Amino acid sequence: MSTIAIIGGQWGDEGKGKVVDLLAQEAQVIVRFSGGDNAGHTVINPYGEFKLHLVPVGIFSPHAVCIIGNGVVINPAVLIDELDQLNQRGVDTTRLFISDRAHLIMPYHILLDGLEEESRAGKAIGTTRRGIGPAFADKVARLGIRTGDLLDEEVLLERLRFILDYKNIMLTKIYGVSPLPLDEVYGKYCRYGERLAPHIRETATMLEEALSREELVLLEGAQGALLDPDFGTYPYTTSSSPLVGGSCLGAGLSPFRINRALGVFKAYCTRVGAGPMPTELKDEIGDLIRDRAHEYGTTTGRPRRCGWFDAVAARFSTRINGFTGIVVTRLDILDGFAQLKICVGYELDGDKTDYFPASVAALERCQPIYEELPGWQASIRHIRQYEQLPIEARQYIARLEELTSCPVNLICVGPGREENIYKTPIF
Ligand code: GDP
Numbered sequence: 274m275s276t277i278a279i280i281g282g283q284w285g286d287e288g289k290g291k292v293v294d295l296l297a298q299e300a301q302v303i304v305r306f307s308g309g310d311n312a313g314h315t316v317i318n319p320y321g322e323f324k325l326h327l328v329p330v331g332i333f334s335p336h337a338v339c340i341i342g343n344g345v346v347i348n349p350a351v352l353i354d355e356l357d358q359l360n361q362r363g364v365d366t367t368r369l370f371i372s373d374r375a376h377l378i379m380p381y382h383i384l385l386d387g388l389e390e391e392s393r394a395g396k397a398i399g400t401t402r403r404g405i406g407p408a409f410a411d412k413v414a415r416l417g418i419r420t421g422d423l424l425d426e427e428v429l430l431e432r433l434r435f436i437l438d439y440k441n442i443m444l445t446k447i448y449g450v451s452p453l454p455l456d457e458v459y460g461k462y463c464r465y466g467e468r469l470a471p472h473i474r475e476t477a478t479m480l481e482e483a484l485s486r487e488e489l490v491l492l493e494g495a496q497g498a499l500l501d502p503d504f505g506t507y508p509y510t511t512s513s514s515p516l517v518g519g520s521c522l523g524a525g526l527s528p529f530r531i532n533r534a535l536g537v538f539k540a541y542c543t544r545v546g547a548g549p550m551p552t553e554l555k556d557e558i559g560d561l562i563r564d565r566a567h568e569y570g571t572t573t574g575r576p577r578r579c580g581w582f583d584a585v586a587a588r589f590s591t592r593i594n595g596f597t598g599i600v601v602t603r604l605d606i607l608d609g610f611a612q613l614k615i616c617v618g619y620e621l622d623g624d625k626t627d628y629f630p631a632s633v634a635a636l637e638r639c640q641p642i643y644e645e646l647p648g649w650q651a652s653i654r655h656i657r658q659y660e661q662l663p664i665e666a667r668q669y670i671a672r673l674e675e676l677t678s679c680p681v682n683l684i685c686v687g688p689g690r691e692e693n694i695y696k697t698p699i700f
Contacts, residue, residue, distance in 0.1 A: 275532040276490040277699070278520045279600075281497030282536035282590045284544040285515075286570070286577065288602035288685060289537045290314025293330040293493045295690055296699075301488035302338045302480065303331025305495065306523030307513040309346040309378060309405040312495035313570070317688050320364060327352045329493050332364055338483070340476045343374035344513055344523020346408040347420060348383075349465035371469065372476040372525070373421030377462070380453055381440040382407040388448045398509055399546030401573050409512035411436075420473050423466030433459055477525030484530060492520040492531070498590035506633055509548025517594045533699060535682065536596035538587060540604045540669070543577040545570045549636035552580035552616045566606045581614040581643065584676035589629035591677045598682035598699055601670060605686045610648035613669060616641035617676060646672060654687045659696045670696070 277296065281287045294316045297303050310326035317323075318333050325332075327347060329339040341347065356366045382404030389407070390397045400406055411417045416436050422429050434455060441452035483490055496515040499505045504516065513519065517534045521527065541562055544550040553559065559579045562568065568577035591599070607613060618627045619639035630636050649663035656662055662670075662684075674681050684694040 275700070276484070276492065276526070276530050277533040277535060278492040278494065278517045278531055279535050279537060280494040280517055280520070280594055280596070281515055282538040282587060282594070282596070282599070283497045283542055283583075284499045284550070285312070285495075285497040286543055286545065286568075287497060287537040287539050288600075289494055290316045290325070290330045291602065291685060291688060291690070292535065292537050292600050292683070293491060294318055294333060295693065296491055297331040297334040297337055299489055300331060300334065300337055300491045301486075302340065302483045302490045303329040303334070303493055304340040304342050304476075304480065304490065304524045305329045305493045306342040306344045306520045307515050308495035308511060309403065309408065310348050310351040311401040311403050311405045311511070315688075318690050320362060323359075326355060328355050328359065328366070328369060331491065331493070332359060332366060332369060335365065337368065338479070339369045340479065340524070341369070341371045341375060342476060342524040343372040344519065345372075346376045346378050346405055346412070346513075347371065348378040348403065349423075349462070349469060353465065353468055367471075369472055370474045370476050370479060371420050371472045373419065373424070373473050374525075375420045376408055376412045376417040377420060377423070378404040378408045379418060379462075380458055381437070381444065382411070384444065384450070384453075385440075385448075388450070397547065399548070406512045420469065423462060424470060424473060426463055426466070429462060429466070430459055433462070480524060480526055492524055492526070494520065494537075498536075498594055499586055501593075504589075504593050506548045506636060507631075509546065509633065533597045534594055535598050535600055535699065536591055536594060536679070537600045537602060538582075538673075540582060540601050540607050542580045542583050542586075543568050545573070545575050545577045549633055549639075550578055550580060551586070551619060551636060551639045552583045552641050553578045554580045562606060566603060581616055581641070582673065583616045583641070584673065585616060585619055585627055586629050587673070587677050588627070591679050596677075596679050598697070599673070599677060599679050600683040600685065601673065601681055602685040604666065604670075604684050605652070605654050605692075607648065607669070608652050609650060613646045613648050614643040615646065615669075615672060615676065617644045618642040644672075654692060656686060657694055659684070659694050662694065
């Protein structure tokens with residue numbers, strides 16, 4: 274049938290989980306393709322409220338197969354805990370498969386993540402300290418251990434012995450902390466292997482077979498485009514690509530197989546952790562948005578920085594991803610504002626620009642140029658038809674479409690599965 278990539282268009286936390294949960298009702302396969310348990314989706318559906326970090330949101334669709342692709346790094350303890358919690362609440366997890374090429378987060382990754390952040394002092398990246406960055410670094414440095422290695426205890430022991438020797442030198446000689454004992458780490462990962470073995474597969478083939486049966490495949494993004502290591506606000510970025518391009522590599526799929534790419538954007542902006550955010554509001558409006566929208570991280574509980582919609586960043590993100598349509602989430606949060614602002618350009622060192630600069634130093638100096646639009650003075654949560662939205666809300670959406678040159682397919686007006694307005698068809 275089709276493959277749809279669902280991608281965060283901003284700095285993450287856009288509400289991708291809800292969008293995937295909605296579209297997964299029609300899908301046969303849902304693949305998570307990047308990041309690790311630093312990402313987190315909150316989903317509210319008939320099973321209750323869930324915070325998922327690794328298991329694709331499609332797990333709530335009883336007929337769908339879920340895949341954790343090769344592009345994800347997996348902390349087995351977190352994954353097993355998530356599976357246990359889902360099982361306890363009556364969700365079937367036998368349909369979850371894990372790529373044998375996905376890399377594992379090891380105890381030294383978690384230790385080094387914290388130690389490296391501390392050594393950066395005032396220049397800390399603001400990582401979640403879950404070992405994601407060090408695990409991706411080891412993947413590229415060819416020092417990684419993959420889920421497939423868990424299936425052969427001899428291979429695992431040999432690989433772990435070699436790598437742990439090296440990591441223990443770093444831990445003891447550079448950071449002055451205790452080494453990790455080989456037998457302890459090995460024993461723990463053998464037990465993880467036993468538990469996860471029924472789920473570990475060559476998943477790219479499963480995907481190919483699903484596509485040959487013309488099934489609907491969803492590629493479930495984590496984080497957002499502006500955190501991409503190449504196109505985001507480097508070095509304040511994540512370690513794997515959350516872009517449509519990254520979805521091909523991280524799922525094991527040809528780019529020619531992707532039919533639609535949905536960019537998920539909040540109706541305003543948020544960012545968690547350090548790094549530039551030109552439209553950040555450090556005033557009572559920012560506080561109001563944060564409190565009204567409960568903008569605190571799913572994974573870390575950290576307060577998110579809040580600000581007006583940044584159309585310069587959104588246009589950039591739409592272009593590098595080639596979005597075919599946009600989903601605007603949390604439009605309801607803007608209910609009741611007298612005036613709304615959209616950033617339509619930046620002033621940089623006295624010049625106007627509508628380009629999102631590569632340099633973090635330049636982005637820090639960018640002053641947003643705002644356009645003001647009238648707000649709407651009513652709650653829109655109950656509305657399901659686009660025409661019934663207040664005229665001001667429709668003007669707001671129309672302006673986002675103009676500024677991004679991309680149609681809005683779907684508008685979310687509440688966290689619930691049914692709190693949506695379809696504006697134009699996704700296909
Ligand atoms: P994700 O990682 O992109 O899925 O985003 P998060 O899970 O961090 O945050 C999205 C939050 O927004 C979740 O708690 C959702 O239930 C909620 N949400 C999604 N869409 C809407 C919406 O349209 N309105 C409101 N009020 N909440 C929404």
